Amino acid sequence: MTTLILGGGITGLLAAYYLQERGENAEVWEADGAVGGWVKxxxxxxxxxxxxxxxxxxxxxxxxxxxxxxxxxxxxxxxxxxxxKGARWVGTGGRLVPVPAHPVGLVTTALMSWSTKFRMCFEPFMPVGPEEPEEGLADFMARRAGKGIATELLPPMVAGILASPTELLSVDAIPKLRQWESHGSLFNGIRKSGVSHLQVPEGGMGSLPIRLSERLSSVHTGLRAESLERTPDGRWRVKAPGAERIVDRVILALPAFEAAALLGPHAEASAQALREIPYxxxxxxxxxxxxxxxxxxxxxxxxxxxxxxxxxxxxxxxxxxxxxxxxxxxxxxxxxxxxxxxxxxxxxxxxxxxxxxxxxxxxxxxxxxxxxxxxxxxxxxxxRAEKGHRGRVRRAVEGLPQGVHWLSNARFGPGVRDVIEGLEPWLDTL
Ligand SMILES: Cc1cc2nc3c(=O)[nH]c(=O)nc-3n(C[C@H](O)[C@H](O)[C@H](O)COP(=O)(O)OP(=O)(O)OC[C@H]3O[C@@H](n4cnc5c(N)ncnc54)[C@H](O)[C@@H]3O)c2cc1C
Structure with missing residues (x-):
């Protein structure tokens, strides 16, 4: 099986690395002069x-x-x-208010009103919501922890992670939330999953894509794929200026809009769903x-x-x-x-x-x-995983032609950790 991965951001490099671990070789094409995408x-x-x-x-x-x-x-x-453990603050009411470092601090913090704190205590006892229909992010938080959390704390946190207003987003914008809720409550989910800490690799985050590409057998920079074409024997011809390959499997490790441009002539429904994902x-x-x-x-x-x-x-x-x-x-x-x-x-x-x-x-x-x-x-x-994101991703993935895959943080979740974890179930489908 020959595989070509388009996109040498963290998603494409990780996909190549995990395939290599399974004994499969994959070639990577990256449009830019250096690997990593946003991770530089x-x-x-x-x-x-x-x-x-x-x-x-x-x-x-x-x-x-x-x-x-x-x-x-x-x-x-x-x-x-x-x-x-460094201090962090939220700017509200005209001043910077410290975010409590321990659960006990939640009782005294000025970040939330007393009614919000009281309602939050019931979060562990709220029933788990149904899978469908997909909820909005603010609705999900209001259902679990009360409206106060959804308006007082959530907007600055979400703006800090996703740079988008909470009211536009689907709960799938932060996939961890539903994973935690599946343990009975967010409180239980966080407790069971273990506490995570922010870590930085030696040399900065850019060391990750560089180390991955050093471990891979075939990574090419400066190659922007311009077209995909199905060959009569059901394989895929991929062209970039000065390069051409015929392969069994093409992995589009690209932002949705870039993947849509390549897919358009072969899978219009999938391409249309990808175009509808805003950034x-x-x-x-x-x-x-x-x-x-x-x-x-x-x-x-x-x-x-x-x-x-x-x-x-x-x-x-x-x-x-x-x-x-x-x-x-x-x-x-x-x-x-x-x-x-x-x-x-x-x-x-x-x-x-x-x-x-x-x-x-x-x-x-x-x-x-x-x-x-x-x-x-x-x-x-x-x-931007706006409300309806789950349906758009489903249509995009289900409409892919045979031998073509789409992997991206738009599919798995916004952070590097979401991509690392999201690739595992995808590998199981191969
Ligand atoms: C400002 C900012 C802050 C962030 N902060 C955090 C954070 O603190 N923690 C965290 O976990 N995540 C954070 N992220 C998110 C994280 O960077 C992304 O989840 C991750 O980099 C996405 O990787 P990707 O490979 O899916 O996409 P990209 O990084 O977009 O990579 C896609 C690659 O495909 C290439 N490409 C495009 N078209 C073609 C083509 N036709 N042919 C070949 N190659 C092509 C591009 O050049 C690019 O290198 C942040 C992102 C940004 C922008």
């Missing part, structure tokens, strides 16, 4: 030439001891480092400042969208990954959401550094001027 660590020296770095996509990966993700990093000999764009401002307590030892802060949109929050990479910046610099990474999606109250105001710094100072008044800034625009970066 870029060098960003300080203004006086000292080493530093920044992440293009994920800042880290969530790892539970003994999980498939844990096993993968060990098998790849990639040393993981956990930054530990969210995000703008990131990286900046370096004089270290400031308590933020220098914290994870970062998310701002309730009602008070911040389209500014969604800021992470502190210098705490998460000590290789980001030298000790005398505190590195921030601030997220600005899509102005249309977030109904930006100041649409004519450019979201430049001056605007972003103004937003930061509103929440962190003592923040020093930045030594350095760097902007990264990320168009169509994050799949």
């Amino acid at each position: 660590t870029l060098a960003w020296p300080t203004e006086d030439g000292r080493p530093g770095r920044m992440e293009r996509g994920p800042q880290g990966v969530l790892v539970t001891p003994g999980s498939r993700t844990d096993v993968l990093f060990k098998a790849l000999d990639l040393q993981l480092k956990s930054p530990g 969210t764009s995000v703008r990131l401002w990286h900046s370096r400042h004089t270290p400031l307590a308590p933020f220098k030892d914290g994870f970062g802060f998310l701002i309730h969208p009602e008070e911040g949109r389209p500014y969604l929050g800021t992470l502190v990479p210098s705490w998460i990954d000590s290789g980001s910046a030298p000790e005398d610099r505190m590195q921030f990474r601030s997220f600005i959401g899509d102005p249309v999606l977030w109904r930006d109250p100041e649409p004519d105001q450019p979201k430049d550094w001056a605007w972003t710094m103004g937003r930061l100072r509103r929440w962190v008044p003592n923040l020093s001027e930045a030594f350095q800034t760097r902007e990264e625009v990320s168009p169509n970066a994050i799949p």
Whole structure:
């Protein structure tokens, strides 16, 4: 069986790696000059030439001891480092409120009203909802833990993970929620699945795709597949400028819109379902400042969208990954959401550094001027699992022609861990 994987992002490389583990060889074509897709660590020296770095996509990966993700990093000999338990905050009511580190702290936190806290205590006793119809994310949380959680806590958390407004999304936007509920309650599910910690591989997240590609026998960069064609004997001819292969199996490890463009002539129903999956764009401002307590030892802060949109929050990479910046610099990474999606109250105001710094100072008044800034625009970066997502994915997968597969975070869930876990059941179908 010959296999060609299109897309050398983390999904394509992992698919190739797991196939290789099963004794099958797969060739990978990546359009870009380097592997990794959004998972890339870029060098960003300080203004006086000292080493530093920044992440293009994920800042880290969530790892539970003994999980498939844990096993993968060990098998790849990639040393993981956990930054530990840093403080985190939510910006609400005009100030940054600490997120409780322990369940006991939930009783006293100012993040939720008393009625919300009271209702939350009943979560373990709420019945498990039916598989169908697919619920909205806010409806799911309101059903399980009460409306207060859905409006007070969920919106900033979801904006921080998915850069999208909660009210648009399906519960499938965060697949872990239904997995946890299947244990009887979210409380039970989290307890049984084990606590996960954010971890960063040595050298940054970009070490993961690089290590994977080193372990694979055939990875080509700079090859963008332009067409698929069925051969008379039922195989697939794939063409890129300067390259052509005829293979038994083609794996489209591509964002939905890229997969749709290749599939259109062969499987219109599947391509149409893929075209209907929207993607969210995000703008990131990286900046370096004089270290400031308590933020220098914290994870970062998310701002309730009602008070911040389209500014969604800021992470502190210098705490998460000590290789980001030298000790005398505190590195921030601030997220600005899509102005249309977030109904930006100041649409004519450019979201430049001056605007972003103004937003930061509103929440962190003592923040020093930045030594350095760097902007990264990320168009169509994050799949948006809007209500009805499950049906769209089902139609896309069921309509695929024989010998063609589609794998993506739009199918498995938004994070690297979702992709690692989602590939396992797919491998079982081969
Ligand atoms: C700003 C940001 C922050 C994030 N933060 C986190 C986080 O903290 N934790 C976490 O777990 N996840 C995070 N993610 C999500 C994570 O990065 C994605 O889940 C993951 O990178 C998706 O990988 P992928 O391979 O499915 O897609 P992609 O990374 O999009 O890879 C697809 C690849 O296909 C290539 N390609 C496209 N068309 C063709 C073609 N025709 N032929 C050949 N190649 C082609 C592209 O060049 C690309 O390399 C973040 C993402 C972003 C954008």
